[in-house]
Amino acid sequence: MHIYLPIAEISVNLFLILGMGGMVGFLSGLFGVGGGFLMTPLLIFIGVPPAVAVGTEANQIVASSVSGVIAHWRRGNVDFKMGAVLMVGGFVGSTVGVWAFAALREVGQIDLTIKLCYVIFLGIIGALMLNESARAIVKARSSTPRRTKLHQHTWFHGLPLKMRFRRSKLYISALLPLGIGFFVGILAALMGVGGGFIMVPAMIYLLGMPTGVVVGTSLFQIIFVTANVTFLQAVNTQTVDVVLALMLLAGAVVGAQIGSRFAGSLRGEELRGLLAVMVLGVCAKLGYDLVATPSDLFSINLDDGH
Amino acid sequence: MAARLLLFLTMAAGLFGDMPARAQQDLVADLSDHLVAITTGFTGADVLLFGAVEGEGEIVVTVTGPRGDVTVRRKERVVGVWANVEAVTFANVPAFYAVAATKPLESVATPDIRQRQQIGIENVAMVPDDAAIDAATAAAFRAGLIRNKRAAGLYADDVLPVTVLSNRLFRTRIHLPANVAIGTYTVAVYYLRDGSAVHAQTTPLVVSKTGIGADIFLFAHTNSAAYGVLAIIIAVAAGWLAAWIGRKVG
Numbered sequence A: 001m002h003i004y005l006p007i008a009e010i011s012v013n014l015f016l017i018l019g020m021g022g023m024v025g026f027l028s029g030l031f032g033v034g035g036g037f038l039m040t041p042l043l044i045f046i047g048v049p050p051a052v053a054v055g056t057e058a059n060q061i062v063a064s065s066v067s068g069v070i071a072h073w074r075r076g077n078v079d080f081k082m083g084a085v086l087m088v089g090g091f092v093g094s095t096v097g098v099w100a101f102a103a104l105r106e107v108g109q110i111d112l113t114i115k116l117c118y119v120i121f122l123g124i125i126g127a128l129m130l131n132e133s134a135r136a137i138v139k140a141r142s143s144t145p146r147r148t149k150l151h152q153h154t155w156f157h158g159l160p161l162k163m164r165f166r167r168s169k170l171y172i173s174a175l176l177p178l179g180i181g182f183f184v185g186i187l188a189a190l191m192g193v194g195g196g197f198i199m200v201p202a203m204i205y206l207l208g209m210p211t212g213v214v215v216g217t218s219l220f221q222i223i224f225v226t227a228n229v230t231f232l233q234a235v236n237t238q239t240v241d242v243v244l245a246l247m248l249l250a251g252a253v254v255g256a257q258i259g260s261r262f263a264g265s266l267r268g269e270e271l272r273g274l275l276a277v278m279v280l281g282v283c284a285k286l287g288y289d290l291v292a293t294p295s296d297l298f299s300i301n302l303d304d305g306h
Numbered sequence B: 001m002a003a004r005l006l007l008f009l010t011m012a013a014g015l016f017g018d019m020p021a022r023a024q025q026d027l028v029a030d031l032s033d034h035l036v037a038i039t040t041g042f043t044g045a046d047v048l049l050f051g052a053v054e055g056e057g058e059i060v061v062t063v064t065g066p067r068g069d070v071t072v073r074r075k076e077r078v079v080g081v082w083a084n085v086e087a088v089t090f091a092n093v094p095a096f097y098a099v100a101a102t103k104p105l106e107s108v109a110t111p112d113i114r115q116r117q118q119i120g121i122e123n124v125a126m127v128p129d130d131a132a133i134d135a136a137t138a139a140a141f142r143a144g145l146i147r148n149k150r151a152a153g154l155y156a157d158d159v160l161p162v163t164v165l166s167n168r169l170f171r172t173r174i175h176l177p178a179n180v181a182i183g184t185y186t187v188a189v190y191y192l193r194d195g196s197a198v199h200a201q202t203t204p205l206v207v208s209k210t211g212i213g214a215d216i217f218l219f220a221h222t223n224s225a226a227y228g229v230l231a232i233i234i235a236v237a238a239g240w241l242a243a244w245i246g247r248k249v250g
Helices: A014-031 A036-045 A050-074 A080-106 A110-142 A175-191 A196-207 A211-236 A242-263 A268-291 B002-015 B111-116 B135-151 B211-222 B224-249
Strands: A002-004 A011-013 A162-165 A170-173 A298-300 B027-031 B035-038 B045-053 B058-064 B067-078 B081-094 B097-101 B163-165 B169-176 B183-193 B196-209
Touching: A002 A014, A011 A014, A014 A036, A014 A242, A014 A268, A036 A050, A036 A110, A036 A175, A036 A268, A050 A080, A050 A110, A050 A175, A050 A211, A050 A242, A050 B224, A080 A110, A080 A162, A080 A175, A080 A211, A110 A175, A110 A196, A110 A268, A110 B081, A170 A175, A175 A196, A175 A211, A196 A211, A211 B224, A242 B211, A242 B224, A268 B081, A298 B135, B027 B183, B027 B196, B035 B211, B045 B058, B045 B183, B058 B169, B067 B135, B081 B135, B097 B169, B196 B211, B211 B224
Parallel strands: B035 B196
Antiparallel strands: A002 A011, A162 A170, A298 B067, B027 B045, B045 B169, B058 B097, B058 B183, B067 B081, B163 B169, B183 B196
């Protein structure tokens, strides 16, 4: 059954979209990630214009983050103060990102930028995760506990504007979460993702937040950053397809339920290892596209001229 | 309606032999639909063009979509990756183009006629908006544009057939793919004898969105801020609902 998407202006198979939503939802339920980094490339791959893929995916992430944050909120795993500071940075960053998106599109470099961002960030995060989970698996087998320092002091603890974050048990400069929020906000707008896969490691390793509050706080601020991207893309480029977003969400809701059941039967480090392999797989595919000789050296924007 | 009546009269004229109408009306043609509606279930549409001619000759039909600017970009390897390095913008590029004929174009129309009437994709007027671009570059980019349009199904690959029945009635079917642009299309029918046009007729064909999809598109484009806010509200509500269902099921 085909459905004509009013904003993307293409006809898609309803079951293909539901299936994609379900599959990405399954993986996000299994691994506890948003899945934007999988969905946006998939949408572009099936022929959705990149601008529509990014704008629509931002809209869908608003929905999936709302449903994700509720469970964390109930358990008290959201640091609202930290979330608010990250959000301020994210708001500014995503606004800059949407502006940069439009400027790059104008000069014909948006596809390259999106792919480069994906290759670089998925490559780094995937490699780090794979390395970390491999060590964890080895350590779990050898089981020799090693004491590490609870807290390390570096140059950024000397920054001004110190703030106390009770829920995260931190007393750090607000500039740090503001900067992280800003940087991830730019990437979220450019790549059509929530940015959780960068935000979560940054919160753990750079800010030193306790792992329990990291996912809930990240989801909380992603809602606002992606809502900002949705609004700005809707106003500037009219590339938010509500019909597509709702179809993806319907599939994702079901997939996430099944995924989260499977998650219980796998060990944490094995899950992270699998996720790392998947992230590196997407990275390798996009990296290959960048270096492989394209079938046609000339390209056009099909939504040009009307 | 008038055109159809005329068609009927001409066909009747053809059937019943010599009638006064024949002399003035060597060619009549009409479309099965003058409006192609893009609805929620739209997967492309076939438009049937039919008509009647008098006497010996060949028929050529062109369908040209709404025209606009299209930018063509050329990739080159930059530090290992393929990046767009050069761009040429063409003005007046038709969003869609198809041609149908009773015989290969070279044998039905002289090069002069083909160029003047823009018959065949190589004769469609598309010029770079920057006059300083040399002819070889323009030609390479033009060829790239046509290849991309063909790959998207928006420029027909070959000359489509025109079926002629008993030397009088003809028909051809033009397929508009699902990604077709909205706007007013021009359907031109040429009746040629010895390579030159004897008669020509043009008919508009309107492609437009209707139904809920059209309303959403219109809302998104005319009231963007409200659309953006509504999209966020819908997403928040849907997310909330999803969490609620998840809790009930789980």
